[in-house]
Amino acid sequence: MSREFKVGLFIVCTTIAVLLALLYLSSEKGFFANVYTFTLSSKSGDGFTDGMPVVFSGFKIGQVSELELNEKGLVLIKIKIPQRHMKWIKADSTFILYRPLIGAARIVVTTNNLDSAPMPPRKIADVEIVNDINDLIKIVQPLIEKITQIAENLERISKKVDKMADKTDEQLYGKEGTLPQVNKILKNIINKLEKLDTTVDNINKISKDTSEGTKDFRMLRSDIDDAVNAMDKVVIKLDELISSKKNPEFEVP
Template sequence: MTEPVAPAAADAPVEAVAHVEAKAVALLLLMAALSVAFLLYVMYARGVFEITQRLVLISDDSEGVIPGMDMTFAGFPIGRVQRVELAPDGKARILVDVPRDDAKWLKTSSVFTLERSMVGETRIKAFTGMLEDAPLPPDAVRTVLRGDTSAEIPRVVASARALLENLDTMTRSDSAINNSLANLEAATGRFAGKYGLLGGALGSDAEAQKLIVTLDRVNGLLAKADQRVFGKKGLMDDTQAAVIQMNAVLKDASSTLKKLDAVLAEAQQVGANAKVATKDLGALRAEVDASLRKVTRMIDEINRKWPFARETELKLP
């Protein structure tokens, strides 16, 4: 008879890990320490522990401005918006914390802008033109300048509409520009005529021809007048001859008067010869009268020939 087989012995129990609770607590503490270290690092990276100074920006509208956004200078973030609040006067107050190390870029003459583009986020920028100015004090209040691109769209559309209306007015068939172009075309057509610029200036070739005929007549008259006055045996020649004759007569009269002066002087010195001097004076008087008559005739001749007659009075001595 076969003997029964004894059942297999049960496996031995697994030995328990020593200090399980302690190791679990240590692991939890390590995870908590890592979490705290990570949180502290993030806070440090965000500048929570930096020494900052407050800057208050005043704006009419704070749309697009959210806490945590950066304020940039030359493209580098130098400040961070902490909060946005509404002032009693209805304006928005944007509170910005600026690290002390970066506050050196902000001066009393700095300008702050709030730019909001059609695509993208709102940006706060700081501009400093004079780095030698005094530094911006803590808790300074500055008005921010807005540069809203979308706000310019209605003005641009209105300007474009006005431009299109003006262009339509200018290109109509009855517009002033078209009328001016038509007049210019007519004027250039007249310039291309027989008399060129003269015909265009006077309005037609007929008027230009009349002017040319008139000028020819005037030139003919001037030529005749010139020949009559300055030509051979003209008025100027007659006048010149008369002047020469007059000069001769005046010389005779001058010589006669000199003789008269000599005779008068002799008559005053020699009283005994008064009768002889009287006869000489009569002869000289006759010569003076003859010379004066010659002068009178020459003056009358000049007045007759010269176109500008004038009265000449000759008094006897």
């Protein structure tokens, strides 16, 4: 084997191996595949970008190649689809620009009937726009307004309750409040009861000597009657006072 033959063999074999590898890689990457262009339209170009993927059932089948405005002000979006994915694009396919909260925007192709006719290249299909974030804002906004209102109401209520609590405190614990009055009343009752003790002692004295004490008994009885009546009134007044906040004061006869 001559030197020329060896060198030639080396160069040819290695070059062929490298070229085959590159060709295989290129063909697998779709470099040599026929690519078809379809045109979509939208009222707004907002959200569309060159290179944006076109997705069918979660798989990328193409991408946006060009964006332009037509004379009517509509945005024309050109998408390139390789030959092998042409079967997913039909005349009745719908195209949706989907902008998720997390992740890149993409054009989602939905084809309900895969047996329908393929989409003609000259047809300009409309693109619907679905924005996760805008829809979410629409739903959440009224809720937020409601919550704001509720919060404001709660604030007002809590202020009122504070005022009421202050008043109640004043009414219960203040100088002219209920509790000090009750204290006064109870003191009066105690005084009366002490008087009653005295009266009961007198009764005992009188009971020992009944013959002489009839007048005294009558007097005594009227004393008792007066005392009991007074106590009745006090108790009634006390009842009224505790149950009625508006008339905390009364005078003990």
